[in-house]
Amino acid sequence: MRRGISLIAVMPLIVALLAMPVVQATAVSKVEASGESSSYRNVNLTWELASPAEDGDGFHIIFSESSFSHTGNATIHSTVFTASTDGMAQPAVGEWYDDCQSSSGDDDWAMVFRSENGSAVVPPGTVAIRCDLTGMPVGAEVFLAILPFDSHWISGDLSEVVGATSTAADELPPSADTRPVWFAIGSIALSLVVLLAVLGWKERSAQGRSAMLYVAPALMALALLTFYPVGYGIVLSFTDANQSALGEQSFNGLDNYVEVFTSAGFLRVLGFTLLWTVVNVFAHVGIGLALAMALQGRVKGKVAYRTILLLPWAIPSYITVLIWRGIFQYDGLFNGLLGTQIDILGLPVPAAAAVIVVNIWLGFPFMMMTISGALQTIPGDIYEAAEVDGVSPISQFRHLTLPMLKPTIVPVALLGFIWTFNMFNVIYLMTDGGPNLWFGEPGSTDILITYVYDVAFRRGMYGLAAAWSVVIFLILLWFSATYMKKTNATEAVV
Amino acid sequence: MNPCGGWAGRGGWADRGGRAGRAGRAGRAGVALLLVLVIMIPGCLSTGDGAGGDGAGGAGEDGPGGSVTLVVWSTFEADSLEDEVFLSAISTFDAEHPSITIDVSNRPYMQAADSYRVAAQGGEAPDLMRFASDQLGQVGAMRVNGYPLLEDLRPHLTPMQRNIYDAQALSSMRVGDDLLALPASLDCVSLIYNADIFAAEGVEPPGLNWTWQEMLEAAETLTHGNQVGLSVPIKDPYRWLAIQRGFGGELFSANGVPTLDSNGSAAGLEAWLALDQSNGGMVPTGTSIDTMKNQFREREAAMIIDGPWNWATYSQARINVAQAPLPMVISSGERISPMVTYKGWSVSKQSLHKEEAVELALWLSSPEVQKQFALQTWTLPTAVAVQNDFEVVQDPVLSGFLNQAEYGFPAPTTRGMSMVWDPLSAAIEQVYAGQMSADEALSAANQQLLEEIDG
Numbered sequence: 001m002r003r004g005i006s007l008i009a010v011m012p013l014i015v016a017l018l019a020m021p022v023v024q025a026t027a028v029s030k031v032e033a034s035g036e037s038s039s040y041r042n043v044n045l046t047w048e049l050a051s052p053a054e055d056g057d058g059f060h061i062i063f064s065e066s067s068f069s070h071t072g073n074a075t076i077h078s079t080v081f082t083a084s085t086d087g088m089a090q091p092a093v094g095e096w097y098d099d100c101q102s103s104s105g106d107d108d109w110a111m112v113f114r115s116e117n118g119s120a121v122v123p124p125g126t127v128a129i130r131c132d133l134t135g136m137p138v139g140a141e142v143f144l145a146i147l148p149f150d151s152h153w154i155s156g157d158l159s160e161v162v163g164a165t166s167t168a169a170d171e172l173p174p175s176a177d178t179r180p181v182w183f184a185i186g187s188i189a190l191s192l193v194v195l196l197a198v199l200g201w202k203e204r205s206a207q208g209r210s211a212m213l214y215v216a217p218a219l220m221a222l223a224l225l226t227f228y229p230v231g232y233g234i235v236l237s238f239t240d241a242n243q244s245a246l247g248e249q250s251f252n253g254l255d256n257y258v259e260v261f262t263s264a265g266f267l268r269v270l271g272f273t274l275l276w277t278v279v280n281v282f283a284h285v286g287i288g289l290a291l292a293m294a295l296q297g298r299v300k301g302k303v304a305y306r307t308i309l310l311l312p313w314a315i316p317s318y319i320t321v322l323i324w325r326g327i328f329q330y331d332g333l334f335n336g337l338l339g340t341q342i343d344i345l346g347l348p349v350p351a352a353a354a355v356i357v358v359n360i361w362l363g364f365p366f367m368m369m370t371i372s373g374a375l376q377t378i379p380g381d382i383y384e385a386a387e388v389d390g391v392s393p394i395s396q397f398r399h400l401t402l403p404m405l406k407p408t409i410v411p412v413a414l415l416g417f418i419w420t421f422n423m424f425n426v427i428y429l430m431t432d433g434g435p436n437l438w439f440g441e442p443g444s445t446d447i448l449i450t451y452v453y454d455v456a457f458r459r460g461m462y463g464l465a466a467a468w469s470v471v472i473f474l475i476l477l478w479f480s481a482t483y484m485k486k487t488n489a490t491e492a493v494v
Numbered sequence: 495m496n497p498c499g500g501w502a503g504r505g506g507w508a509d510r511g512g513r514a515g516r517a518g519r520a521g522r523a524g525v526a527l528l529l530v531l532v533i534m535i536p537g538c539l540s541t542g543d544g545a546g547g548d549g550a551g552g553a554g555e556d557g558p559g560g561s562v563t564l565v566v567w568s569t570f571e572a573d574s575l576e577d578e579v580f581l582s583a584i585s586t587f588d589a590e591h592p593s594i595t596i597d598v599s600n601r602p603y604m605q606a607a608d609s610y611r612v613a614a615q616g617g618e619a620p621d622l623m624r625f626a627s628d629q630l631g632q633v634g635a636m637r638v639n640g641y642p643l644l645e646d647l648r649p650h651l652t653p654m655q656r657n658i659y660d661a662q663a664l665s666s667m668r669v670g671d672d673l674l675a676l677p678a679s680l681d682c683v684s685l686i687y688n689a690d691i692f693a694a695e696g697v698e699p700p701g702l703n704w705t706w707q708e709m710l711e712a713a714e715t716l717t718h719g720n721q722v723g724l725s726v727p728i729k730d731p732y733r734w735l736a737i738q739r740g741f742g743g744e745l746f747s748a749n750g751v752p753t754l755d756s757n758g759s760a761a762g763l764e765a766w767l768a769l770d771q772s773n774g775g776m777v778p779t780g781t782s783i784d785t786m787k788n789q790f791r792e793r794e795a796a797m798i799i800d801g802p803w804n805w806a807t808y809s810q811a812r813i814n815v816a817q818a819p820l821p822m823v824i825s826s827g828e829r830i831s832p833m834v835t836y837k838g839w840s841v842s843k844q845s846l847h848k849e850e851a852v853e854l855a856l857w858l859s860s861p862e863v864q865k866q867f868a869l870q871t872w873t874l875p876t877a878v879a880v881q882n883d884f885e886v887v888q889d890p891v892l893s894g895f896l897n898q899a900e901y902g903f904p905a906p907t908t909r910g911m912s913m914v915w916d917p918l919s920a921a922i923e924q925v926y927a928g929q930m931s932a933d934e935a936l937s938a939a940n941q942q943l944l945e946e947i948d949g
Contacts, residue, residue: 041649041849078653095671096656097649117661118653135652138849170848173641176617246615247639330780331788343780346729347927435923436916439942457608458916459946460636 025148025156026050026057033144033164040171041138042097043164046130047146052104053126056151057082063144065137067161071147077133080112080120088113088121100131136166176247184231188223192216230473236466243460256467265441265451273421273447276356280420283360285413288367289405293397295368296375306372313365321429324358328430348444351431355445359426363419367412374408375401410487417483418476422449448472562847563595564854565620567610569603575806575871583863587854594850611636614643619842621851622858625675627666627836628905632912634669645841646672650852658861663876666836666904674907675838677876678859679867682832683733683801684898685709685821690814691716691796700797700818706740706765706830709797709821716796717776725786725795726777728770729926731918732833733799738762739903740823740830750908752947754918754940755933758826763932767925802872802895817894819901834902836876868892874899910947917942 027050035043045061058081064074080100091114093099101109102122109130112120122129136142141163148156196212196219203209237256241249260266291309295302312320327333328344335341344350378401386396427433427450433443442451449472456465566584570577577600584596599620601609607629613619615638625633625644636643651673656664663677685700692699697712713723726733735745742758753759769775778785787804789795791811799820808815820830839855841848857863864880867873872891875881886892905911917939924930930938 039649075652076654096653098653117657133652134649135655172846173617173844174639176639243611243615243636245637245640248637329782329785330778331785341779346780434919435927436920437923437927437929439917439920439938440946457612460611460632 025150026053027156028146028148028159031146031159031162033162035164035166038166040168041136041166043133043136043166045133045144048128053082053124055083055124058149060147062147063142065142067143080122080129082124083121085113085121085123098132098134102126103128138166141165185224185228188227192219192223233466233469236463237470239463241462256464259464260467260471269442269446269448269451276447277417277420279356280359281413281416284363284367284416287364288371291368292371292375309368310365312361317362317425318429320362321358321426325430328354345431346435348435351435351445355427355430358430370412374405378404414483421476424449561593561595562850563597564851566596566598567601567620567623568598569601569606569624572600579866579870583858587857619844621842621845622855623840624837625840627907628911630669630674631908634674635909642843644674645843645848648673658877660876660878662904663836666907667838669907675840676855676859677836677838679873680834680836680876680899681801682834682899682902683799684895685818686800687797687816688813689816702819704821706821706823713776720794722795723776724797725781725789726799727781727783727786728777729922731915734766736820736830736832737766740828742826742828746906752940752943755937759936760932763925805872805891817891819898829901832902833905834899835905913943913946
């Protein structure tokens, strides 16, 4: 009974199959493969048909890295269909590196057409097809065959399996040419050796000559780690080096410097950098001095206070900055506590004030500790004598403490100036230079060093960024020289 | 003996007058010169063009026994669900390929492209890294000694392998003709809402045919006390691009020319900034992406515009979170259309093991791995089979965002695309600060963008 029912059920299918016209996949008469003249990861496969292809015929190109006799062990690479090519596109050669051509005889080859999904389509009457097959292994034999199928997707006989090896090697970029680097480093080192040799020759005392020997390793290290990068930066600043064509830069004279000095935001960013630096250094020294003085006398819990005041310095600065950024968010602690609704980091002036406050917070502990140390060295009997003479505490501070602290404060303030001028992480993490109300210019809270980062790594203009860096270097060099001359800073240390 | 005696003591530099002293000095100068030559000679002898085995690349050195090491930079957040799925996929590949060792390191997503550029320029690029389609244009345009930084993957793939991916996804990984990455996921923003808030207040939840006006009305109704109806980061240009489209503007014309200075763009920017409280809207001034996320997580925002990448965060906060397509704009007849970015795996041009690297890239963007990402992390798939997979189609989040992507527009893979953000941010700031009208600001931004593209 059951068998009867199932036979009845499949009868229509059997009838339909019997009614179908008898079609057969077009047999493949010859297959050839070659990998020697092909491009990287490519082999060329050509197959000839036993009879011209008919509408609806198709050919699966199958491959495997080991020889095979049936399709179960191979993978389909691609499929070529036979159909009318009216209205189909004939893509540009090489779009996917898997070009196919077909021939209707007489060795007359034409590019195949592509259907909407990218499949290769050849016109009826085709007698041979050749394809560049992508994705083939390099240097290892790959086995290929054609599996024809008819308009009902019924497979014909698998063609002969042929092997081919793609031999074209990968094109690797050349190693960086390090010769100029080594040559420059060697030249600097040689110059130093010659300099030391000449100075040693001229030096009359044995002690002096020994000193030069002791200094030599440090000078060598400086040459490698400082002089060379600075020199390279200066050279780079006269080139058009950029990230789109690195290694192919050419000298462009003073173009970068002209662009720096004529850029619309130059004076503004320089002005804010100076404001940022001066306010910070004054605040660092002022607060540091005030706290050091406050903790100088007999204060209960002095050690605890000092420890607490050192915390901003002891905590990694990026963590401190991120905490402050959270505080200054619109829905952060600052507005919450004060009941205000100021978009601090979103408005130019409040954002500038915020970054300065954060840097002051980060910088004063160092000054406090340094000045505290210097205060310990001032003999107490000077103050006793001043008190006996009736000198007021303010006069004592002005005429005794400050002059005695000068040897410490002057060089430390110079150091603070240079550090603050080049302080990158506070602004980068707090505001990233923003808010930016200008097009192609530095943001409201950008200082020179953060803007150089933008120019170098966001805009990729290395030559221009190097010119900005040289300008920063020259400003700091000029300031340091002038400052030391005016304040006798180095003498003060001695 | 004083170790310095030979130099400074008797017979050394100190003894300048003696013949022995002069000979010693000459000897020392010779030694010094020799040392310097030792430094310089390798530089002079190296040919500097060592292709092939001596090629550049900090990536993939050969290991012992002919094994290959592939260096992969992952930009998934460390210890996140995505990272877990990624590392599991790497383990599977590792187990199936004993001769390949994979060295994975995490890079912060925002800095990863910059890090890659610097590493590649120094010849130290990793073999594999994930890039977004809006970054590919810039990276694709870079050259070091005339060579690109990324491998053109076209010769590496068979047509069947290419056909795995959605045609738009594959096209979004191309720069010029080159295929620079295999698309593994796609991203876009959509309207995300707290269904409980809507239900509690009897407000009809967003639907397919919602209009911009209906969204604003619902947002107004749902804004009271600490709760805001709609929270969006007003200064975020990425989200604004969706609004721009809705109001009839577009970023680039069909031939790649910036078109920020259109009337539709200006209308879009005005409508967007009108949402801010300072302009009479309901979005609290200064709302950043983090603020928006926090508000939604704390049930203080009824609707936000966000992507599926934060869905897990919201689900973990036990919010009855739901998604709807961004609304229509009646005046333009357009739908708010987010920019769709694709992320895919790129292979370094400097890789010494490109075949193995491509194999790994194919695995990481395979339907199997994409399905795991989709079902476990709501990462939107680019593989056609996964997009049509029953489990994916049944998932309201995945199908909802895939539906939203249908209304989106693909991020152009041009050099200009990576240059859009700075001028656009400046334009938004200008209008926000009331210093320029939307028209003026966008025209200035367009001009700036044109100048930067012209370089």
